[in-house]
Amino acid sequence: MSVPAVELVGITKRFGDVTANDGVDLAVERGEVHAVVGENGAGKSTLMSILYGLHPPDAGHVLRAGTRLRLRSPADAIAHGLGMVHQRFRLFPGLSVAENVVLGAEPMRRGVLDRAAARRSVADLAERYGLDVDPGARIGDLPVGTRQRVEILKALYRRAEVLILDEPTAVLTPGEAAGLFRMVRELAAEGVSVLLVTHKLDEVLAAGDRVTVLRGGRVTGRFPTAGTSADDLVRAMIGRSLATAPTTAKKPPATTGALPTAKKPPATTGVPPTAKKPPAIAGGAPYRLEVRDLRVRDRDGVAAVGGVSFSVRPGEIVGIAGVAGSGQRELVDVMTGLRRAHSGTVLLDGRPVGGARDRRVAYVPGDRAGRATAPDMSLADNLLMGDQRGFLLGPGRVRGRAAALVERFSIRAASVRAPIAQLSGGNAQKAVLARELSRDTPVLVVEEPTQGVDVGAQEQIHALLAAARDAGRAVLLQSSELSELRALADRVLVMFEGRLTADLPVAEATDERLGAAMTGATGVRRPAGESTE
Amino acid sequence: MSSPEPRARAVARLIAGTPAVVSLVGALLLTTLVMLAVGVDPGLAYPALLRGAFMDGNLEYTLAAYVPTLGMAVAFAIPFRAGEFNLGGDGQLALGGITAAALALSTGGAGSFVLPLIGAALAGALLAALSAPLHTRLGIPAIVSTLLLSVPAVSLASYLARFPLAEQGTGLAQTPLLPLAAHLPSLGASTYVTIGLPLVAVLTVLWLLADARTVPGYEIRALGANREFARYGGVRVSRLTALTLAAGGAFGGLVGGLIVLGAPYRFVDGALTAPGYTFTAIAAVLLAAGRPLAVPVTVALLTILQAGGQGMEREAGVPSQLTQIVQGLIIVIVAVAAVAKARPSRRPA
Amino acid sequence: MTTFLAAVLTATAPVVLAALGGLLCSVSGVFNMALEGQLLWGAFTAVLFSHLTGSAWLGVAGAVLCTTLYALLLSVPAVTFRADPVVVAVGTNLLALGLTAFLMRQIFGSGGTFSSPELAGLPTLAALGLDAPVAGSQSPLVPVAFLLVAAAAWWLGHARSGLRLRGIGQHAEAAESIGLRVPLYRHAAVLGAGALCGLGGAQLALGNVTLFSEGMSAGRGWVAVVAVMLAGSRPWLGLAACLLFGAAEALGFRLQGLGLPQQAADAAPYLITLLALVVVAAARRKEAPV
Amino acid sequence: GTGQPAATAPTGKNVILITPNPVGTNSFLQLSVKGAEAAAKEIGASFKLYESKDPTSIAQNLDAAVRAKPTVIVGVSFSFDDLFTTVPKQHPDQQFLQVDSCAEEQAANLTCVSFKEHEAAYLAGVEAGLLTESGKLGVVAAIDSPFVHRWIDPFLDGAKSVKPEATGTPLYVGGNNPFSDPARAKSQAQTLTGQGVDIVAAAASAGNQGVFEAVAAAKAKAFGVDVNQCAQSPGNVIDNVLKHVDVAESAAIKDIAAGKAGGVKVYGLKEGGVGVNALGDDLASSGCAVAASADVVAKVKQVRDDIVAGRVTVADPLAG
């Protein structure tokens, strides 16, 4: 075999008591797409960061084409042809897309930054790889999905010979993800080595050549993708098979050790939840949540939501799909009380949602660092938010409550007193879910619940959502994973340019129909008595 | 190539393990060198520094300076926990002081010292609270507005002391002596250590408790850590911003009142701002680096340095410029030592 | 009116230079509150070198060099050791106050004020043959100060290093991950601010007047800090803030002559600046209703 | 300050001087240090200077001084009025000297030295009234405190006594460091000269030099304060309002050391404790511009005699 393009040898890394990597060996050939999978907190991001010069390893070293590297900072890594797309964005909020992409390797003309050239090359790259971005837009104004695309453009622009992608598709739409993998294959064909960290095993099997599985910081499996099944990977990852495939979580969740038994309504065992009659609401109203002709304007006075009406019954999960920036965010903001509507109403159990954050709605935001957590606060403090009541607040109570949630939702954290920023991406997401799902509210609004969480946790989260539904809560689920929507939702709403372009029972929500509605195609069936105008 | 490396690294780690010690030792070495260079005998200066802070009856001055500095530290720290910078301490101090003086004079002492203190705290709170709507409604950050409001407030107090409330026939711009009933009771024999000390101590403890063990304290911390997160969690962001600024301002005003109601029992123009309590306090809070419990300690450190500096001037005959040089250097070095304990590294990725 | 304008320009120039330095630091993500002490140090070293060499220009050069070196006292602790820049600044400001007063006694043999007919001050533009109504009475450093603002505005917007500096200030980890040496840029910004304060101090001590007196920076560095807070990363806005402030101050002097109390004149620049901020912010609010 | 760690004198005598502010640029405080140092030397005592930073530290310095039990404790200025009302009574064996003011209730062990600087300012005003061409006078003072009006009001009164139509404008430096902001003082003097003022009296401490620079450029003239400042800007300074703090203070210290303590010693024109350079024997070599106008000098001497004789009384702004 030829000399690997890059090789990690015996990498060990500890953070205090946590051993994130424990003697990891990993080699990537030239032109190979090498996937790295593992549970949340298995040490994937840490390994990639070491390779990229962000962390010095405690032991072990990195070889590039057979030569030992001294990686003191990313500058050294970049100098050796490495490029990385981070799980957490590293973008300059006040600069434009083009500036973000070229910074550090700027096109110059007569000693001066050549903005026109920068925009052109960014536009060209974006077109070539089918990534939809406006090179002139300010990063701070862009939705997360678009930001992710900018991160990818940055790596492409630098023509890295070894490209590290840490969960690049976590916030991409399926179309975009497909585009990304086409691009990855193309790059590999050009001789680029790609390290791909992801939780989506279908992506691994489709796009990867080989897979390395990490568990608790150690390598627990190495597979060629050919002839390997998702189940093989899962077994290496979590040491057992999944009881049910994630896509079938709609069925009553199988009992696994990690599941919160308290949340499981006893009546559901063996009975398909969809067949269950929704429990009655006080006052006899048929709907938990009613949205009537809602209109929201954004900062510039442009209609972000232009007349949306729908309702959610108790015991129903309603999915929301749509390309990023179609008004989902504003809609959710109004439903949670975080934003005032321009006109229209949102009723929750017959009473309007109002003013400040409405505590009757549990809400899992899609923007983890921006809204759902305070990265520098402790895990315990993060788990408390929304439930702070009364006046006195003993640290024992806070930590005790946190410890219970950590236990119940199997969040991997060294200590509940450490900043949540030290948690791995997926564990932070689990913490947010734990906090919101543990609250007993009539309505649950969830954005991208499984973004960045491992397959085991995905299964668990889906089960929890189903349990919430079975408990009679109304669940609104916004997700860019169509499979997730189909697996969980009873109905799927599609938004396009601030309006509902579809309201389909799940059985009719095929990829084609959803895709059409997401791009504004009309002719979609609407339930009687409701209108989108 | 690789054999000497681990040893070098081990040594580096050993040193890095005790950076606070190393930098403190470095600090002392450096200041000693500076002393020698400028002709001060360190053998006289250091003991004089300590004596100036603790002995020969100096302890009461150190305590007397500790009280206002600690009060101003809390005045800065409360809004700081919520992510707001209160740089208007001088204005709150002066306005509180002149309000206390005006109340004591106009009531002829009928309100004892309690009414003037309440008035002082309210005046400071109102001034600081002005910055809240400027931030939440107009987007003008408190760090700017508090600073811009500070000088006018100091000027206003100075104007009042110079004209309407002025004592006649003296060379200084000052109010007349305040009525006896309004004087702060002293603790023990000293005139400098008054009940201001237990008052500020109790209030500080209350703040520390509120910060660590109450819902508002938690919400304030969350607000400071991530404003959007707090809003998402149902925190009344605007109201809490105003509340923290007002609470900080109240501390500032209260300290002004305490100074005026203590010796020399009048508002002397410039006397409240001249000692620079505001900035010493800010430095102390920043030194505490987000650990509220450390604030009383860092305040003590800087106060001792200042009180001791005076003693050093008097007793070792060190001229005041040299005291400033030594203090300046020590502050720089303590700032380094405070963080040298390797900040918790943020995770990447 | 011309004397008024000339007075505003003269009074503003040192503040503009210091503010520009502070702005570079704030763009790079370091909050620089050490301007006051550096301005003082610049003024002292300018007078010292002018005195030693007999040339005002060598005085300026000496001030720039010495103040850049002095800025190491901020940059090394704050950038290399990541100490809190505000605390460090409190220390270096105090140090500058003591050090200048001490060295003054050692070198010039007297405390308080040093001035001498032999001390070379900066020539006016008129003396250099450039006589124009407002400009004639200014030292060459005054136009230099305003040109430097223009240069900085252009540099931050168009030069590669300027863009990188802005990026570093916005998100240091992001800058690091694209291989930028964050500390390097920050050191450069802080030292650059030192150089600018040296220039500002030289203008103050050899341009505005020709002397050194203890504590003569007299709060100009703090005004510069306020200007930086107002301006964010926009040099023109910083200049505007300085000019507004300077104009309000000069107006205050004139109104004092008409019976306005000194305290009101002292407060005026701050109140007018705040008022201007409020008006601008309110107008912006009206434009874009939420 | 110029405080040197002086070795304890063999006699065991010592003098402690406490200033209300850092001495820094303050020529008045510099003089008081000079006087006390000189007196200490003469009586064979050691000398220590305690510079205060603010009112609180004044009290602390005083307490520390009392503990040191020196021959005499000297406190400078009004800032000691409150303290010297109480402290000397508590320490009857300790001698105190207050310079430039006197505590309301004077104890027997407190000696006071005060000055009628308004008389000297009046004389300077007479000179200004005679020399002004525009009839517009100005004053640049550090801050608007009652105390500095002792230089402003009598100055303008003196000018009006010889030129009734003269007008006067006082401006105050103010700002962050009013006592040491020559640039701002210069700017204010420029404001005045821009308005046609041709004589500016400077009472701005370290700002004075800025005033001199401004008048030099505008072909106007200035007055200095406390010490002879004529040489600082040759040809541009007419005269100075002098206050011989050093002389008076040193005399008082020597008296106290000799056992003659107590009472208030007031130094006016009569006692020679205040004055202007025009009255001095060394006028010709003083460098002051007034030397060129013999008639002005003659008039000043006449007014001085009138004041000493009580034919003219100068209003003390502080007495009002």
Ligand SMILES: Nc1ncnc2c1ncn2[C@@H]1O[C@H](COP(=O)(O)OP(=O)(O)OP(=O)(O)O)[C@@H](O)[C@H]1O
């Ligand atoms: N800077 C840090 N300080 C402390 N602990 C850390 C730090 N970075 C990572 N860890 C810990 O190291 C372990 C591995 O984290 P890492 O981010 O590598 O996981 P991951 O495999 O990327 O997980 P995910 O799939 O959730 O992103 C976790 O337990 C995490 O909490």
Ligand SMILES: Nc1ncnc2c1ncn2[C@@H]1O[C@H](COP(=O)(O)OP(=O)(O)OP(=O)(O)O)[C@@H](O)[C@H]1O
């Ligand atoms: N300026 C911003 N700062 C921080 N986070 C932002 C910002 N803009 C958008 N986001 C985050 O990006 C996410 C998407 O935002 P946006 O409303 O534009 O898209 P959307 O319509 O909700 O689509 P999707 O959620 O499918 O990406 C939200 O979760 C939001 O929290």
Ligand SMILES: [Mg+2]
């Ligand atoms: Mg990760």
Ligand SMILES: [Mg+2]
């Ligand atoms: Mg993850």
